[in-house]
Amino acid sequence: MNPISLICILAGVSLNACAQLLLKAGVNAVGHFEFTRANILPIGWKLATQLPIIGGLTCYVFSVVVWIVGLSRVDVSIAYPMLSLGYVVNAFAAWYLFGEVLSMQRLIGIGIILIGVLVLARS
Structure with missing residues (x-):
């Protein structure tokens, strides 16, 4: 994989990860909700007008x-597994930004993902 191809793939992964984080920030601003017939329009409007959600959809x-x-x-068999790097980015960003827990089990899973991506990238 040449540097330009790698940049395209990593930029796509980064934008996708950023989208997830922005969507989470937007949902956090609205708070926990249940969709019912009575509140689907008010909650839908609240969600649709949250700037982080709009930003997240734009990132997508x-x-x-x-x-x-x-x-x-790049071959899809190489590019698609690179999306798993988004899990790594989002796990650490969610820990930093939202106070989510990074347990030992999650850290081990992140390590496995990184090893897998490294093996694929070198193939």
Whole structure:
């Protein structure tokens, strides 16, 4: 994989991870909710007007564009597993930004993911 291809793939992964974090921030701002017939429109409107959610959806759009460019350069059997790097980024970002727990079991899983991505990238 050449440097430009790697940049496209990593940019797609980063944008996707950023989208998840922004969506979580937007949902946190709204708080816990249940969709019922009575509140589907008010909750839907609250969600649709949260700037972090709008930003997250925008990141998704850009991530798809960048991902398509990356897929035009890299085999899908190499590119698709790289998406798992988003789990690693999001785990640490969620710990830092939202106070989510990084247990030993999660850290071991992250290590396994990183080893797998390294093996794939070198193939």
